[in-house]
Amino acid sequence: MRVHLKTLGCRLNEAEIESWANDFSAQGHTLVNEDAAPDVLVLNTCAVTQGAVRKSRQLVRKTHKKNPKAKLVVSGCYATLNEQETVSLDGVDLLVNNQQKDQLVQLTLAQLSEETMPSIATEPNAVALFSRGRQRAFIKVQDGCRYRCSFCIVTVARGDEKSKPIPDIVAEANAIHQQGVSEIVITGVHLGGYGSDIKENLYNLITALLTQTSIPRIRMGSLEPWDLPDGFFELFKNARLMPHMHLPIQSGSDSVLRRMSRRCKTDEFRALVTEARNFIPNLNITSDIIVGFPGETDEEWQHTLNFIEEMQFGNLHIFSYSTREGTKAATMPNQVSSEKKKSRSKALHVLAESSQHTQMSKMIGSTVDVLWEDSHQVNEDGTSTLFGYTPNYQRVKAISRQPGKLVNHIARCKIISIENNTFKAELP
Numbered sequence: 306m307r308v309h310l311k312t313l314g315c316r317l318n319e320a321e322i323e324s325w326a327n328d329f330s331a332q333g334h335t336l337v338n339e340d341a342a343p344d345v346l347v348l349n350t351c352a353v354t355q356g357a358v359r360k361s362r363q364l365v366r367k368t369h370k371k372n373p374k375a376k377l378v379v380s381g382c383y384a385t386l387n388e389q390e391t392v393s394l395d396g397v398d399l400l401v402n403n404q405q406k407d408q409l410v411q412l413t414l415a416q417l418s419e420e421t422m423p424s425i426a427t428e429p430n431a432v433a434l435f436s437r438g439r440q441r442a443f444i445k446v447q448d449g450c451r452y453r454c455s456f457c458i459v460t461v462a463r464g465d466e467k468s469k470p471i472p473d474i475v476a477e478a479n480a481i482h483q484q485g486v487s488e489i490v491i492t493g494v495h496l497g498g499y500g501s502d503i504k505e506n507l508y509n510l511i512t513a514l515l516t517q518t519s520i521p522r523i524r525m526g527s528l529e530p531w532d533l534p535d536g537f538f539e540l541f542k543n544a545r546l547m548p549h550m551h552l553p554i555q556s557g558s559d560s561v562l563r564r565m566s567r568r569c570k571t572d573e574f575r576a577l578v579t580e581a582r583n584f585i586p587n588l589n590i591t592s593d594i595i596v597g598f599p600g601e602t603d604e605e606w607q608h609t610l611n612f613i614e615e616m617q618f619g620n621l622h623i624f625s626y627s628t629r630e631g632t633k634a635a636t637m638p639n640q641v642s643s644e645k646k647k648s649r650s651k652a653l654h655v656l657a658e659s660s661q662h663t664q665m666s667k668m669i670g671s672t673v674d675v676l677w678e679d680s681h682q683v684n685e686d687g688t689s690t691l692f693g694y695t696p697n698y699q700r701v702k703a704i705s706r707q708p709g710k711l712v713n714h715i716a717r718c719k720i721i722s723i724e725n726n727t728f729k730a731e732l733p
Contacts (some may be wrong), residue, residue, distance in 0.1 A: 306334045309343040309375075311368070312360055314351025316383060316526050320443035321406060322349050327480075328410040328709045339368075345417060347409070350381035352458055358383055362394070369396025376417045380409055386631070392441040403448070403463050407715035415691035440488060440678050440713050441524070442481045445476050446510065447493030451501070452529075454555075454624070455566045463494050468503050471510055475517045482520040487676055487715060489514075492526035497533050508534040515543050521715055522676060524698070524724050525594075527551045529568045530577055538584035544679040548585050552577070553593035553622075557612025558605035561598050562639065571612055578616060589619040589664065589697035596653060597626045597646030599637035604624075606649055613656055619664045619699070625650050635655040658726070665699060665723050672719050675701050675730070677711040678704065692727075701728040 308329045312318040325347060326336055337343050346368055350361035361383035369377055372395065382400040384391045392400050399416055401409045441659070447468045450460040478489050491510070493499060494582045514523055520629055523546050530552045556562050559570050582588050594609065613621065625646045628635045677693040684690060689708040693701050703718050705711055711732075718730035 306345040307337045307341065307579045308345045308347065309339050309341070310335050310339055310349070310401035311339070311349045311601065312381075313364060314349070314353060314357060314381070316443050316490065316496060317445055317448070317526065318349045319658065320445035320490075320492050322347070322379075322446065323442055325410055327365060332414070339371065342409060343372060344649070345376045345413060346372060346445065347378045347379070350379060350383035352382035352462055352575075354629055356603075356627060358387070363672060365391070365394050365397065369394075373538070376413075378413050378417070380406060381557065382459060385462045397515050397588045398461070398712065406448075429723070440486065440676055441490055441522075442488070443490045443492050443526070444474060444477055444481070445469070445493065446491045447496060447499045451493040451498065452568060453496070453566060455564065455637075456629065458629050458631050459494060461631060465493060466498060466502050468493075468500050468505065470503065471505060474510065475513055478514055478518045478520055482518060487713060487714065488522035488524060489520055489663065490524040490526055495529060495532075496526055497528045500535055506534040508540065511540050511546060513544060515540070516546035521545060522547055522696070525551075528552055530554065530574050533577075538581055541585040541588075547698065548587050548697045549589045549696070550581060551591045551592070551593075554612075554616075555593055555595050556601075556605075557594075558601070559608075560603050561601055561609070563689075564600060564634075564711075566596075566633070571608075574618070583678050585699050587668070589699065591620040591622070592615075592616070592618050593622045593624065595624050595626050596639035596650045599626070599634055599641065600639040601641055610652065610656060613653065613660070617663060619656065619661045619697070620661055621653070623650055623653050623657065637652075656711075660727060662723065665726075665728065667722050668695075668699070668723065668728070670720065672717055673701075673730075674716050676704075676710075676715050677713070679712045681708050681712070695728070699725070699728055701730050703730040703732050705732055 309325055310322040312322045314563060348364060348705045351357040365379055375397045376603040378399045379397050384400050388400060391397060401412055409420060413692055449463045449466040453460055453465050481489060501508055530597055533584060541548055554574050555565055555567060557717040673695045675695055677691050682690040688704050688706050691703055691705055691708055691711055695701055718732050720728045720730050722729045
């Protein structure tokens with residue numbers, strides 16, 4: 306069969322479709338783009354906000370309209386939380402909920418394939434990764450969450466925590482490396498809680514990846530700032546574990562954090578960040594903030610601004626609060642007006658950009674190793690502008706006359722300036 310996979314939403318969704326792509330390929334099926342008349346279309350949907358629900362619904366309709374003869378398989382959080390609505394949409398042939406995701410390929414082949422099963426299976430190939438121009442691959446190591454933040458619908462959609470065994474993750478990382486990928490990102494809904502269901506932890510997982518694989522770069526996805534195992538920061542002494550941590554705090558006000566049902570106070574977060582920065586040279590810490598959470602007063606908002614200024618994050622993902630049906634926060638009183646959320650978001654963006662520039666300025670004049678991507682611009686003088694990322698996940702661009710020698714390779718360069726939140730670098 307000719308199969309096309311598409312996703313909305315988080316890195317976990319990205320990791321899942323990469324896994325499905327390899328499984329389809331392993332059984333002899335061909336991965337194609339959407340314009341190549343696929344026989345099967347697989348959509349991994351999102352429901353983190355009402356906007357994501359709307360986009361997921363539109364994606365299902367648009368995809369069917371573009372390829373009406375293709376079999377359409379829909380999975381993900383939107384499909385799981387809205388099963389009846391999903392199956393009623395035109396063109397949907399199969400719904401695979403989040404609890405069945407590990408069997409999606411088998412279910413698809415069993416229920417939708419007629420006489421298309423190949424007689425000879427092939428080895429997994431790299432099409433799923435490189436068709437999207439990727440030098441890094443996402444590996445899903447954990448799903449579900451035992452906690453219930455009052456704004457979050459994802460934990461409802463994903464269910465209980467379920468961790469993948471360490472030997473399976475190591476095997477997947479080694480297979481990905483053999484495909485030519487230089488960097489993996491391990492992801493999960495509650496990554497810091499990895500192994501709680503199988504008597505393991507994140508420390509042991511990272512240790513195994515560092516000792517049992519040779520992939521040059523290992524990154525971690527978003528880590529909730531709690532449940533990190535003892536000795537965790539010691540792992541960063543190995544240069545293959547990249548010095549970047551995304552620790553979502555969501556608010557700089559303890560009273561807002563309580564209403565959010567978050568398990569971290571600002572003092573605890575401050576202590577964690579201080580310890581991490583003391584242990585890990587050139588560490589880049591990034592975070593998330595929700596603007597305009599229900600009941601957020603001017604005083605609480607000022608606490609957030611003060612806290613963000615103090616933390617000096619390398620980057621900040623800013624989200625205006627969006628009411629999500631099915632969450633506790635959706636029923637809370639004193640919802641903040643759109644005008645106030647817009648004003649606060651604007652002020653926070655200014656502060657975040659200032660902090661980012663301050664952190665980036667510290668690296669000017671330094672020499673760093675960059676993983677160069679295959680997306681590059683060809684300039685009028687025949688040179689190419691390449692883009693890539695430093696170990697601490699800062700974007701870099703450089704001019705080269707031989708881009709083919711750098712793409713998907715790690716090469717050293719010197720940071721000389723900052724241009725539009727991107728480092729400008731010189732190659733040797």
